Amino acid sequence: MTFRVLLETKEGNVTAAIRSVLRALLESGRVDALLAPCRPAEGAAVVPAVVTAPQQVDICDPLAPVMPVNMATLAARLAAPGAGRRIGAVLRPCEWRAAVELIKLHQIDPERFVAIGIDCLGTYDAAEYAEMRRAGLEPHALWAGAPAGDAAPIGGHSVRSACQMCEHPTAAGAHLHIGLIGLDYPRQLLVESVEELPLEGSPASEATLGARAQAIADLTARRTAARDRILAAWRGRLGDVSQLLAEFAGCVGCQNCMVACPICYCKECIFRTPTFDHEPEQYVHWAERRGALRLPTDTLLFHLTRLNHMATSCVGCGACESACPNHLPVATLFRAVAQRVQAQFDYEAGRSIDEELPLATFREDELPQV
Amino acid sequence: MDETTTFEPRIVAFLCNWCTYTAADLAGTSRIQYPPNIRVIRLMCSGALDPLYVTQALLQGADGILIGGCHPGDCHYQSGNYKARRRIAILKNVLEQAGIDPERVWLRWISASEGQRFADTVTEMVAALRQKGPNPLKQLWAA
Numbered sequence: 337m338t339f340r341v342l343l344e345t346k347e348g349n350v351t352a353a354i355r356s357v358l359r360a361l362l363e364s365g366r367v368d369a370l371l372a373p374c375r376p377a378e379g380a381a382v383v384p385a386v387v388t389a390p391q392q393v394d395i396c397d398p399l400a401p402v403m404p405v406n407m408a409t410l411a412a413r414l415a416a417p418g419a420g421r422r423i424g425a426v427l428r429p430c431e432w433r434a435a436v437e438l439i440k441l442h443q444i445d446p447e448r449f450v451a452i453g454i455d456c457l458g459t460y461d462a463a464e465y466a467e468m469r470r471a472g473l474e475p476h477a478l479w480a481g482a483p484a485g486d487a488a489p490i491g492g493h494s495v496r497s498a499c500q501m502c503e504h505p506t507a508a509g510a511h512l513h514i515g516l517i518g519l520d521y522p523r524q525l526l527v528e529s530v531e532e533l534p535l536e537g538s539p540a541s542e543a544t545l546g547a548r549a550q551a552i553a554d555l556t557a558r559r560t561a562a563r564d565r566i567l568a569a570w571r572g573r574l575g576d577v578s579q580l581l582a583e584f585a586g587c588v589g590c591q592n593c594m595v596a597c598p599i600c601y602c603k604e605c606i607f608r609t610p611t612f613d614h615e616p617e618q619y620v621h622w623a624e625r626r627g628a629l630r631l632p633t634d635t636l637l638f639h640l641t642r643l644n645h646m647a648t649s650c651v652g653c654g655a656c657e658s659a660c661p662n663h664l665p666v667a668t669l670f671r672a673v674a675q676r677v678q679a680q681f682d683y684e685a686g687r688s689i690d691e692e693l694p695l696a697t698f699r700e701d702e703l704p705q706v
Numbered sequence: 707m708d709e710t711t712t713f714e715p716r717i718v719a720f721l722c723n724w725c726t727y728t729a730a731d732l733a734g735t736s737r738i739q740y741p742p743n744i745r746v747i748r749l750m751c752s753g754a755l756d757p758l759y760v761t762q763a764l765l766q767g768a769d770g771i772l773i774g775g776c777h778p779g780d781c782h783y784q785s786g787n788y789k790a791r792r793r794i795a796i797l798k799n800v801l802e803q804a805g806i807d808p809e810r811v812w813l814r815w816i817s818a819s820e821g822q823r824f825a826d827t828v829t830e831m832v833a834a835l836r837q838k839g840p841n842p843l844k845q846l847w848a849a
Contacts, residue, residue, distance in 0.1 A: 571803075574803075574804075574805055575805060576805040576806075576842065577804055577805035577806050577842075577843065577846070577849070578805070578846065579805060580804050580805055581846065581848050581849060585848065606758065623847075625767075626844070626845065626846070626847045627847055628847035629847055630847060630848045630849070636765060636849055637758070637761055637762055637765055640761045640765075640800060640801075640804060641757070641758045641761060643800045643804075644757040644758070644761065644793070644796060644797055644800055645757075647796065647800065648796065672803065673799075673800055673803045673804075676799055676803060677796050677799050677800065680795060680796070680799060681792075694792060694796075695789070695792060695793070695796075698785065698788035698789060698791070698792055699788075700778065700779065700788070702791070703791050703792070703795045706791055706794050706795045706798065706813050
């Protein structure tokens with residue numbers, strides 16, 4: 337990071353300070369358009385939007401602790417390979433890490449994509465976020481825990497389970513990064529960038545950086561422990577495939593998880609082709625063979641195939657579980673399987689643009705046991 | 707009850723056209739005797755095999771899946787078998803974590819001239835699967 341500055345907020349308004357950074361990016365021409373979470377009217381849900389005018393930046397609400405959609409998916413629509421404008425995107429760590437994978441999957445053009453990473457203490461499910469606001473609770477209060485890196489429940493509401501086991505509270509590696517954890521929130525925020533920015537602030541002292549690093553390390557350690565606990569409990573519940581089938585008995589094959597997943601970018605998924613439109617007689621024939629046949633068919637096949645295809649790039653954002661209408665433990669299943677699949681290749685999805693995708697490369701001498 | 711009824715494993719074999727399928731053909735023309743438990747699906751390359759098909763075969767109740775490709779370094783398309791090796795490694799990891807026996811999936815490198823080796827592999831696989839017993843997924847209506 338060549339550029340680093342500590343910004344002071346006015347009257348503790350961190351959102352306004354972040355907006356000034358975003359405005360500076362548009363005004364300086366470093367980006368032609370900005371993809372950010374925005375709020376159409378006070379009290380309404382947060383919606384992603386592309387903002388082109390600096391004066392429109394006032395609609396941006398980057399600190400809202402809710403992720404209705406993984407922004408990396410939207411970034412891929414705006415910054416797809418090919419000629420086009422320079423797109424900046426405000427991304428929380430899991431969205432940035434998904435973007436790293438999408439860059440490697442040639443779905444985002446790194447030449448015209450500027451990632452603006454921002455710290456994250458966690459997000460609520462969209463429905464829960466709306467419910468909290470209706471009940472008069474302020475989800476934004478989550479950020480009060482920024483100095484210590486704490487994400488205490490608000491009015492009994494906890495962040496999503498995918499967030500509780502997320503070991504990446506910062507978007508390390510993004511072109512520009514806005515830091516809040518471990519600092520004197522809401523008085524300060526840290527802006528780091530790979531290039532100079534027209535921002536006025538003060539240099540960050542070693543002490544400040546050290547305190548921030550410590551808070552991040554502590555939060556990461558707590559999250560890693562939670563991850564290990566949750567995944568061990570999940571694996572403990574599984575034995576042979578019957579247990580997995582029991583956990584996913586509620587799957588109705590809506591494929592929302594696939595639609596929500598930032599990594600599932602195939603324009604035509606085989607599960608949406610006539611391959612799986614079976615003839616009426618086929619269903620009855622299969623039912624006769626086993627005595628009965630679960631409907632809709634191919635739900636376990638769908639999850640296993642999705643795992644085979646994308647587990648190497650799963651960043652654990654949990655968008656799948658948030659999208660599931662029947663609240664199935666999709667994110668936990670995918671996180672657990674992805675952990676071991678990625679470990680096979682000493683790979684970590686989202687860690688680095690320079691790390692090759694396990695499925696896109698090979699070594700001549702490897703995997704003799706397969 | 708008929709004491710002589712032995713379980714006959716049903717193996718689905720995905721064989722690459724250039725090596726393993728040719729080896730199977732050679733086994734046939736050489737009149738090498740081997741168990742008839744395999745159903746062959748010919749692919750142009752082991753690298754063309756989407757793990758979806760292996761998973762589907764297992765969920766449909768196949769007792770064993772044999773995937774045959776050229777020896778690493780000898781792929782007709784240069785690197786297809788290397789990719790197959792990685793994909794099958796991932797597939798077996800995923801199956802194991804799902805509670806499905808990964809040892810029912812065999813990836814074997816058998817070249818075009820190795821007709822005997824092909825026959826031996828099938829014989830070995832049938833014996834191993836007889837030991838394991840039928841694929842329990844056959845009984846699951848909720849799969």
